[in-house]
Amino acid sequence: MSVLVYTESENGTFKKTAFEVAAYAREIANTMGTSVTAVAINAEDASALADYGVDKTLMVASDKLEKFNAKAYSDVIAQAAKKEDSQVVVISSSANAKYLAPILAVNLEAGYAPNVVALPESTSPFKVKRTAFTNKAFNHTEITTEVKLIGLSKNSFGVKEAQGAGATEDFTPELSADDFGAEVTAVDKVTGKVTIADAEIVVSAGRGLKGPENWGMVEDLADVLGAATACSKPVSDLGWRPHGEHVGQTGKPVASNLYIAIGISGAIQHLAGINASKTKVVINNDPEAPFFKAADYGVVGDAFEVVPQLIEKLKAFKANNA
Amino acid sequence: MASHNSNQTITKRMKILVCISHVPDTTSKINFTEGDTKFDTNGVQFVINPNDEFGLTRAMWFKEKQGASVTVVTVGGADTEPTLRKALAIGADDAIRVDAHPTDGFFVAKQLANVATQGNYDLIIGGRESIDYNGGMVPGMLATLIGANFVNTCISVEVEGNEATAIREIDGGKETIKTTLPLVLGGQKGLVEEKDLRIPNMRGIMMARKKALNVMPAVESAQPTAATAFSKPAPKGDVKLVSPENLDELIDLLHNEAKVI
Ligand SMILES: Cc1cc2nc3c(=O)[nH]c(=O)nc-3n(C[C@H](O)[C@H](O)[C@H](O)COP(=O)(O)OP(=O)(O)OC[C@H]3O[C@@H](n4cnc5c(N)ncnc54)[C@H](O)[C@@H]3O)c2cc1C
Numbered sequence: 001m002s003v004l005v006y007t008e009s010e011n012g013t014f015k016k017t018a019f020e021v022a023a024y025a026r027e028i029a030n031t032m033g034t035s036v037t038a039v040a041i042n043a044e045d046a047s048a049l050a051d052y053g054v055d056k057t058l059m060v061a062s063d064k065l066e067k068f069n070a071k072a073y074s075d076v077i078a079q080a081a082k083k084e085d086s087q088v089v090v091i092s093s094s095a096n097a098k099y100l101a102p103i104l105a106v107n108l109e110a111g112y113a114p115n116v117v118a119l120p121e122s123t124s125p126f127k128v129k130r131t132a133f134t135n136k137a138f139n140h141t142e143i144t145t146e147v148k149l150i151g152l153s154k155n156s157f158g159v160k161e162a163q164g165a166g167a168t169e170d171f172t173p174e175l176s177a178d179d180f181g182a183e184v185t186a187v188d189k190v191t192g193k194v195t196i197a198d199a200e201i202v203v204s205a206g207r208g209l210k211g212p213e214n215w216g217m218v219e220d221l222a223d224v225l226g227a228a229t230a231c232s233k234p235v236s237d238l239g240w241r242p243h244g245e246h247v248g249q250t251g252k253p254v255a256s257n258l259y260i261a262i263g264i265s266g267a268i269q270h271l272a273g274i275n276a277s278k279t280k281v282v283i284n285n286d287p288e289a290p291f292f293k294a295a296d297y298g299v300v301g302d303a304f305e306v307v308p309q310l311i312e313k314l315k316a317f318k319a320n321n322a
Numbered sequence: 323m324a325s326h327n328s329n330q331t332i333t334k335r336m337k338i339l340v341c342i343s344h345v346p347d348t349t350s351k352i353n354f355t356e357g358d359t360k361f362d363t364n365g366v367q368f369v370i371n372p373n374d375e376f377g378l379t380r381a382m383w384f385k386e387k388q389g390a391s392v393t394v395v396t397v398g399g400a401d402t403e404p405t406l407r408k409a410l411a412i413g414a415d416d417a418i419r420v421d422a423h424p425t426d427g428f429f430v431a432k433q434l435a436n437v438a439t440q441g442n443y444d445l446i447i448g449g450r451e452s453i454d455y456n457g458g459m460v461p462g463m464l465a466t467l468i469g470a471n472f473v474n475t476c477i478s479v480e481v482e483g484n485e486a487t488a489i490r491e492i493d494g495g496k497e498t499i500k501t502t503l504p505l506v507l508g509g510q511k512g513l514v515e516e517k518d519l520r521i522p523n524m525r526g527i528m529m530a531r532k533k534a535l536n537v538m539p540a541v542e543s544a545q546p547t548a549a550t551a552f553s554k555p556a557p558k559g560d561v562k563l564v565s566p567e568n569l570d571e572l573i574d575l576l577h578n579e580a581k582v583i
């Protein structure tokens with residue numbers, strides 16, 4: 001009966017989103033009068049989960065699961081859900097979670113609602129609010145199956161502390177050769193850099209920066225803020241920045257706490273992908289740029305003057321607030 | 323049999339199915355009717371879902387370089403046919419329309435699974451997500467229903483015989499995946515570049531008129547989710563402008579008001 005939550009980890013350590021999905025699962029469990037079970041794959045220590053409402057963690061340790069594998073991971077979660085007789089399963093909106101979700105939904109015969117942004121509107125019938133039309137609207141979805149799969153949008157609930165019993169239990173799922181029909185042979189991941197998916201702050205720049213040689217100040221600003229760097233679509237199409245930095249409707253979605261847009265006009269396709277960010281700041285020399293209508297704070301000015309000054313002032317601010 | 327090509331390996335012609343979602347153009351204003359339960363199509367221009375367009379263009383590459391056949395499919399009403407014709411004009415060989423209103427991701431996956439099983443496709447290319455429903459679920463569900471391999475957020479794919487090498491975008495990088503056919507992809511930009519996308523030319527449009535567009539009835543399916551209503555985000559308050567001469571104020575606002583730094 002317990003609400004099952006898949007708590008993702010990387011190199012044995014839980015990701016911040018794991019705590020957010022756990023806290024969210026806790027709230028649902030409270031409403032439904034049940035407990036929260038987490039399933040953790042190759043995590044070193046699950047004690048931190050107790051602070052976010054997890055009563056029990058199923059600890060899965062397997063060399064075979066060292067690299068992410070959508071089918072095998074979804075199989076593990078499905079087996080955990082069956083063991084716990086879970087009617088609600090909660091996962092995050094990471095690239096990996098979104099990869100395994102549809103497989104998991106079919107395996108559990110569960111209705112799947114992705115991009116959910118709030119606690120269920122009701123649990124009987126089971127209704128959730130999710131984004132649709134790339135953040136231009138919300139879709140209020142009823143899930144009618146016995147098992148419900150919820151993909152929680154990052155930063156929509158928050159990392160909320162709640163006390164859970166914090167027990168752990170070893171769990172050995174059955175894996176078959178069939179689970180490994182697609183195998184990761186190489187991973188090419190930038191290390192030591194905040195990813196757009198994990199970042200609290202994203203610093204993004206557009207064609208207003210004139211050329212790739214001017215990105216030094218964007219990176220410096222990102223460094224001061226501990227932020228990830230991103231860009232508009234034409235910037236990646238022109239090869240000024242890698243494709244992985246392209247955000248927007250056809251690029252990566254951004255749901256950070258702070259999004260700073262420099263020399264980006266604010267085209268509808270760009271805004272659609274970044275609108276889920278909480279606070280938006282725009283720096284643009286054209287007061288008519290559409291981005292000003294979508295932003296919380298704006299500076300009308302030349303990026304080449306504003307950004308270097310902002311970096312200096314932020315450095316001073318950080319030094320005083322350290 | 324002519325003897326001069328007897329030692330040539332006979333490679334099977336790859337059969338590709340491209341799943342096309344018919345979606346409102348990215349610039350569309352999103353409104354709802356009937357008490358906020360239906361999307362208002364009034365004045366809306368429909369297009370091939372951008373992620374699917376990258377996949378279709380990659381399929382054209384397989385057609386031209388490796389002799390693959392390319393079928394496009396959509397689950398939708400007769401109103402989606404111009405979108406399928408556009409895909410034919412870009413170069414797909416034939417089209418299938420499953421005659422049903424796409425109500426839910428699983429329902430669509432179930433229809434596509436039926437098409438896939440009947441046509442015995444080697445490679446099925448869908449998009450990472452549709453820009454209207456944003457489910458990100460149809461290709462993965464389809465793959466699971468038919469027991470095919472699946473790679474999501476796919477930015478590159480090569481096929482050699484029965485083997486496929488795909489590159490997938492992950493948070494903060496990419497990874498290479500080795501797998502085998504049959505294979506389903508959730509594709510996106512990177513499968514081809516923006517500049518490789520094709521605008522149908524006159525000849526393509528003329529030829530598309532003669533290509534087969536087969537209409538298939540829907541199969542029975544569960545419908546695990548239902549959109550009961552739609553709503554729109556609250557209108558945004560006005561932007562607070564800060565003078566470029568006074569950036570300390572911006573830092574103060576971000577720290578004390580927005581509490582994000
Ligand atoms: C189907 C489709 C999908 C798309 N998907 C995306 C997407 O996912 N993401 C995306 O970003 N775009 C997307 N686009 C493209 C989008 O329509 C815009 O063309 C794009 O976002 C514009 O990028 P930009 O703002 O960097 O460039 P521009 O529109 O050229 O804007 C540059 C801005 O910089 C400002 N500027 C110039 N000089 C300075 C200076 N010295 N200081 C400060 N500001 C300056 C200018 O005033 C201007 O506002 C898509 C388009 C289509 C048709």
Ligand SMILES: Nc1ncnc2c1ncn2[C@@H]1O[C@H](COP(=O)(O)O)[C@@H](O)[C@H]1O
Nearest residue numbers: 341396397448449451452457458459460
């Ligand atoms: N009605 C449909 N007909 C055909 N393919 C579809 C349909 N809906 C979605 N798809 C495919 O599934 C992908 C993901 O859609 P979605 O799960 O809705 O985000 C799309 O990019 C299409 O390739």
